[in-house]
Amino acid sequence: MAKQTVNNIKLGLFVIVGLVLLVISLYLIGKNSSFFGSNIQLKARFHNVNGLVEGNNVRFSGIQAGTVKKINIIDDTTIEVTMQVKKSLKPFIHKNALANIGNEGLMGNKVINIIPNDEPAPVIDDNDLLTTKQRANTDEIFQTLSSTNNNLQDISHDLAITVRRINNSQGIWKLFNDTSISTYVNHSLKNIDNAAAQVNDMAKVLNNITIDMQHGKGTAGVLFSDEKSGTDLKTAISHINNASKEADELISKLNKLTEQTQNDLDHGHGIAHDILKDSLEAKKLKNSLSNIEKGTAAFSEDMEALKHNFLTRHYFKEERRKKKRKANSQDSQ
Numbered sequence: 505m506a507k508q509t510v511n512n513i514k515l516g517l518f519v520i521v522g523l524v525l526l527v528i529s530l531y532l533i534g535k536n537s538s539f540f541g542s543n544i545q546l547k548a549r550f551h552n553v554n555g556l557v558e559g560n561n562v563r564f565s566g567i568q569a570g571t572v573k574k575i576n577i578i579d580d581t582t583i584e585v586t587m588q589v590k591k592s593l594k595p596f597i598h599k600n601a602l603a604n605i606g607n608e609g610l611m612g613n614k615v616i617n618i619i620p621n622d623e624p625a626p627v628i629d630d631n632d633l634l635t636t637k638q639r640a641n642t643d644e645i646f647q648t649l650s651s652t653n654n655n656l657q658d659i660s661h662d663l664a665i666t667v668r669r670i671n672n673s674q675g676i677w678k679l680f681n682d683t684s685i686s687t688y689v690n691h692s693l694k695n696i697d698n699a700a701a702q703v704n705d706m707a708k709v710l711n712n713i714t715i716d717m718q719h720g721k722g723t724a725g726v727l728f729s730d731e732k733s734g735t736d737l738k739t740a741i742s743h744i745n746n747a748s749k750e751a752d753e754l755i756s757k758l759n760k761l762t763e764q765t766q767n768d769l770d771h772g773h774g775i776a777h778d779i780l781k782d783s784l785e786a787k788k789l790k791n792s793l794s795n796i797e798k799g800t801a802a803f804s805e806d807m808e809a810l811k812h813n814f815l816t817r818h819y820f821k822e823e824r825r826k827k828k829r830k831a832n833s834q835d836s837q
Contacts, residue, residue, distance in 0.1 A: 542591040543570065548603040548616070548634045549584050556605055556614040562587045564618040569593050572616060587616060600625035604637040 553575065562570040570589035578584050589597070600621040608615050618634065628634075 543588045544591050544594055544628075544630045545573065546587045546589055546597075546603075546618075546628065546632055546634055547584055548587065548636050549578065549582050550605065550636050551581055551583070551638060553583050553585065554605050554614060556585065556616070560614050560616065561608070562589060562616045562618065564589070564593055564597060565620060566617075567593075569618065585616065589618075595627055596620075597628045598625040599628055599632060599634075601628070601634055602637045603634040 556572060556575065558572050558575055560572045561568060562572060570587055572585060573588040574586040576584045576586070587603075597618060598621065600623055602619045602621065604617055604619065606615055606617050607613070619637070
């Protein structure tokens with residue numbers, strides 16, 4: 505009886521140990537831990553694992569490659585993830601591959617994706633540290649979408665207010681419904697087109713003038729291309745400059761003469777002072793001019809009397825006939 509009890513206990517323990525081993529095996533198989541296969545370890549460091557836990561899958565180019573073995577916190581900004589990857593994939597994973605954290609589906613479990621790089625690099629070794637690429641997680645995406653939704657709501661609200669204001673403003677609708685505006689716009693466009701055509705024609709004319717100048721045609725062309733004309737132009741300019749210098753000298757001399765005259769007037773010297781300032785000399789000058797005028801009048805009377813004298817009047821008559829014949833001959837020509 506005691507022996508049977510011992511056998512039952514042994515059988516019970518055997519069944520319990522077998523069940524435990526079966527559960528562990530099923531768990532490891534379910535997590536793709538390759539418990540009985542050959543694996544290598546790779547590491548990656550992230551600032552935020554976004555809910556990644558031990559046992560999550562690791563994929564290489566979308567292929568199941570292993571599982572997350574361990575997650576360690578290095579410091580307040582760095583978390584190191586140790587991955588267990590199938591050794592058969594080692595020849596295909598290079599040291600410059602990137603690791604990032606994604607989702608299995610839209611809302612599924614977290615997964616580490618190993619992304620190959622196009623640049624050449626050596627093959628990975630056991631316990632190599634991969635470069636990481638942080639991706640926006642779902643919470644950040646939803647946060648951004650929420651902010652965008654709020655902005656769109658504000659924009660739609662402002663747009664609705666603007667539309668109401670436009671509906672309440674009759675002047676704007678009159679402006680939109682006024683068919684004459686299109687006529688004015690068409691007329692303005694035609695004027696702009698005509699102005700552009702005139703500018704184009706003017707540009708062609710200027711181009712032709714330039715070509716003529718280059719070929720020595722026209723006055724400007726002769727001046728620019730004919731050496732003799734250019735020399736003559738330079739000579740004329742030189743003469744103008746000389747005339748200007750002579751005019752400046754004459755003006756300078758006149759200024760000196762004026763200054764000298766003014767000086768004589770101020771100091772009582774010279775003829776100008778005697779004429780303009782000395783009353784006695786001025787009176788003498790007036791008397792002289794009066795005598796000259798009287799003498800001229802007397803001379804005119806004497807000449808008139810001489811014309812009527814019988815000794816000389818024949819001469820004067822002959823002179824008048826000659827002048828008359830000369831005038832008639834000029835009128836006939």
